Amino acid sequence: MSPRASNSHAPSSAHNPKEDRLPIVTVQQSPRDVEKKRALVAGITQAFADAYGVSPDTVQVFIHEVDDENWAKGGKLAVDR
Numbered sequence: 001m002s003p004r005a006s007n008s009h010a011p012s013s014a015h016n017p018k019e020d021r022l023p024i025v026t027v028q029q030s031p032r033d034v035e036k037k038r039a040l041v042a043g044i045t046q047a048f049a050d051a052y053g054v055s056p057d058t059v060q061v062f063i064h065e066v067d068d069e070n071w072a073k074g075g076k077l078a079v080d081r
Contacts, residue, residue, distance in 0.1 A: 022054070022058045022059070022060065023048045023052060023054065023058065023059045023060065024060045024061075024062070025044055025048065025059070025060070025061045025062070026061075026062045026064060027040065027044070027061065027062070027063045027064065028064045028065075028066060029063065029064075029065060029066070030065065030066060030067070030068060030071075030078065031065045031067065032065070037063055040061075040063075041061045041063070044059070044061050045059045045061060067079075
């Protein structure tokens with residue numbers, strides 16, 4: 001039998017409980033140019049920093065772009081509108 005090193009029960013000095021509560025924002029939208037996404041991300045980040053009193057560096061924003069053939073409104077695909 002080989003010995004196994006395991007510290008799974010030892011507390012980590014690097015763990016910060018506040019990191020478990022970092023804001024994560026997901027935006028679903030049709031494709032936009034990168035300059036508009038930069039402006040959106042900056043605004044969202046600042047809004048969360050102001051509202052939650054956190055550093056902007058802790059705010060994560062994910063942009064999920066959905067092409068017009070992959071979403072619908074009012075029973076019609078956006079590509080058909």
